[in-house]
Amino acid sequence: MIKKSGKMLLALASVAVVAGCASPTKLDKPVEVEKKDVTSQTTTTQPSGDTVASTDMSSKPVVPITLDRVIYFDFDSYAVKDEFRPIVEAHARLLKGNSGAKEVAEGHTDERGGSEYNLALGQKRAEAVVQQMKVLGVGDSQLEAVSYGKERPAVDGHDEAAWAKNRRVELRSK
């Protein structure tokens, strides 16, 4: 930061001044920022440039979960259990019968563990479902495997009953 060009320092200095005012009036002339050493050593001028921009993107409604499109997984497992084969086959049939249709397989994990490692585990579950559908003849371009990791639990709770409902892949149309 200290070694930035003079132009950048001036830009930051003017921002610092704006930030310090009650109303955000633009000033044509950047005010000199000084940091004087009273023991007569010289220190580098370092304006704070201290604003943080704010953005609110939270306007869209949350998409509800459709339960008959959900495949559940055992702990630490990526294998699609036989009981969920009919769901996979039904979606495969739907996609094969309509080459314009597209679906996303969205992998999820339970709450335990790190967010990034869980994201990768959810991805692995989603890819396992996509792989089965491809084996059933669905075109590659009709499917995308993505993951929310542990970020979107279907059920709140901190016990095995909740975790079992959260280890899942949701199929939704794109």
Added chain:
Amino acid sequence: MWPRRHALRALGASLALPALTPAFAQFRVEIRGVGGTQIPIALGRFRDEDRQPQSISAVVRADLERSGVFKVVDAPAPVDENGLPDYNTLRSRGADWVVGGSASRLADGRVDVRFRLWDVVKGADQGGQSEPSQPADLRLAAHHISDLVYQKVTGERGVFSTRIAYVTKGGGRFTLRIADADGAGIVPALIDNEPIISPAWSPDGSELAFVTFHDKKAKVVIRNVRTGASREVAAFRGSNSAPAFSPDGRTLAVTLSKDGGSHVYLMDRSGGNVRRVTESTGIDTEARFSPDGASLYFVSDRGGGPQIYRQAVAGGGATRVTYNGSYNISPAISPDGKWLAYINRGDGFKLMVMNLATGEAASVSDTNDDESPSFAPNGRYIIYATKAGGRDVLMVTTADGKFKSTLVESGLDIREPVWGPFGR
């Protein structure tokens, strides 16, 4: 000084101090642990500071106490930067250092924040500084004083003027927040209904890379902190996640699933020149650059459970780094490259610190839901998310585990903390 396995047990006493933060801070800062070698420093009110919107000495006092390094004693009489401290009285009160100063309004509306530090033992002036500041920037000016005092006394740079970024979840909203290192001055940088994870500072502190699910899948975005201008840098098919800037700021490591599986790739900071760097049939993710930029530490389950590996950025094979336990994730490398902080799953999820030269690792936490460690730029502290007393908190620990402070934001799930660089 550095982690020893039984360091925590040696902590006989603990104390909880009430919040010293002003009313506008949503954080409550609680301090636990007592260092055996706290440096006694005297601090009084700064001349004219009660005429300003912010008390300078209160911020400096809270900074020094929260550092774990200092024990603040009241100065017998306030002294400004031009005064002469009463060394004899200070010595009798056990103070080794004394700080004095003033905060005077200038004709242009700014406040001239001045301070001076004296070595009481030697009876010697140790220098001072003047920093004319906008009234809104007085906290920052006070943090600069704390930084300089800390550096003069300990020989290490202070981190009081740095920032942290973290994510809160509550009321169906995810908010990427930026706050001062003391938990004050919280700004909601980005609010969304969809999750936000894995914030990562650019080395100059001007940008944050993070993962957004705004478009119903994980994409990596880089956001200019000051202007809010954002650009997607990784939005490939599948998931895009785990961004980390190289030390020179030019390269980004990310985890992509575009070729199937989750693997680590490098790209230019603009998003171009994407090349894969890890090769395995399993998961590779959470890459972090070594401070010299030559190596990547990352998590891989190529050997079964997730473990931390190191690999040269230039290519070649990966070397396993963690061996204790079946689940080790979320590497963070100290700024000097000598220490690895990470999360181990045993009975719970525990913050560990490993000496990379010896491979010895020790737990530095007394909680069981630890996540997302990040080193302060001076290497002295680690911030991480955990649960304490039934609440979601951010915990700051000295890297040796001896001294901890808790940052609480009421009623919100708080996670994914990352400590920003020097230079503010």
